Amino acid sequence: MLIAKGIAKSYETEAGIVPVLSDVNLELARGDAISIMGPSGSGKSSLLHILGVLDPPTEGEYTFDGVEPWTLEEREQARFRNKEIGFVFQDHCLLPQCTVLENVMSPYIVGERDEAAEERARTLISRAGLTERIQHFPSQLSGGEKQRVAIVRAMIRQPRLLLCDEPTGNLDQQTAWQVLTLLAEMRQELNCILMIVTHSPDIAGEFSRQYTVRDRKLVRTV
Numbered sequence: 566m567l568i569a570k571g572i573a574k575s576y577e578t579e580a581g582i583v584p585v586l587s588d589v590n591l592e593l594a595r596g597d598a599i600s601i602m603g604p605s606g607s608g609k610s611s612l613l614h615i616l617g618v619l620d621p622p623t624e625g626e627y628t629f630d631g632v633e634p635w636t637l638e639e640r641e642q643a644r645f646r647n648k649e650i651g652f653v654f655q656d657h658c659l660l661p662q663c664t665v666l667e668n669v670m671s672p673y674i675v676g677e678r679d680e681a682a683e684e685r686a687r688t689l690i691s692r693a694g695l696t697e698r699i700q701h702f703p704s705q706l707s708g709g710e711k712q713r714v715a716i717v718r719a720m721i722r723q724p725r726l727l728l729c730d731e732p733t734g735n736l737d738q739q740t741a742w743q744v745l746t747l748l749a750e751m752r753q754e755l756n757c758i759l760m761i762v763t764h765s766p767d768i769a770g771e772f773s774r775q776y777t778v779r780d781r782k783l784v785r786t787v
Contacts, residue, residue, distance in 0.1 A: 567593040567616070567726065567758055572625035574611050585611050587781040589625070595725065598752055598759040600769035602786075603778035609762045612783065613728045616760070618646045629726065647672060651719030651757075653748075655731035657711040659703040659718075665690060666699050669718045682721070689717040693747055709740035713747060720751050727752060729761040733768060745771065 572589035575582050585608040593599065603609050614620040615627065618634045627635055634645050659668045669686045690699055693713040703711055712732060719727060729748065733741035745768060752759040761768065769775050775787035 566595075566628075566630060567591065568626075568628045569616065570626045572612070572615060572622045572627065574608065574615060574620075575623050584781060586615075586622075586778075586783075589783045591783060593758050593760075595758060596752075596756045597774065598749070598772055599761070599774040599776060600772040601760065601762045601776045601778065601783070602764065602766070602769050605764075607778040608781060609778050610730055612778070613730055613760065613762060616726070617650050617652060617728045618642050648722055649725050651722070651724035651727045653712070653715050653719050653727070653729040653732045655734040657703075657715040659711055659714060661703050664700050664702060665695060665706070665714050668703070668714055669721055671718060672722050686717070686721055689720060690714075692750075693717050707740075709736055709743060712736060712740075712744050716744065716747055716751065720755065723755055723757075725755075725757050727757050727759045729759070731762055731764065733763065733765065741765075741768065 569589060569591040572586060573584070574586040575584040589612060601609050601612070611620065615622045621635050627633065629649065632645065634642055637645060660671060663671065666686060669690060670683065673682055687699070690696060693716065695710060695713060698706060698710060706714070716732070732748065733744050736744060748759065748761070761772070763769050773787070774785065776783050776785050
């Protein structure tokens, strides 16, 4: 269960304190999937960074399956983030010097590697239709292939929370739907929570629970 209560975020700038989020409340259970829309700069990414334990809230409480990650020490936060949370960004953030397989395995650089990890990686790569690209480097892949690698990398440690920030923003419509389908399949298989930030009403409309960030608050629209 993901529970966020009274989450607020503000940033200090030369011009003063700039509020971005205010009194955000959200409860999600395993298997839930939601979309979040809102104009650029509205705080969508800031919310994902808070829930993904990348950037602390200014105010509020956040618990995930009974753990309060922002009360943990930095090393424990990193371990929690690496094990429990998967990230997919608009920029796939692949390591250019690594092959597809090596990129998918990269979360194990900072995490404990189990014996079945590489077999699982190869299975996920096959599920994503990338077996023939397994020894290719990112420069040899199309945009859609790179994003599919990013999704598989996010799923390799079987996270309980999958956060996607504009995962289809740089893709054509057909490729975007392929990526969305893969995300849906992975979410169902792992029974994890899936959150997608998007500017596309069509993508957002595929979710039974839809939200928008409006006036610094998270508002459910569907």
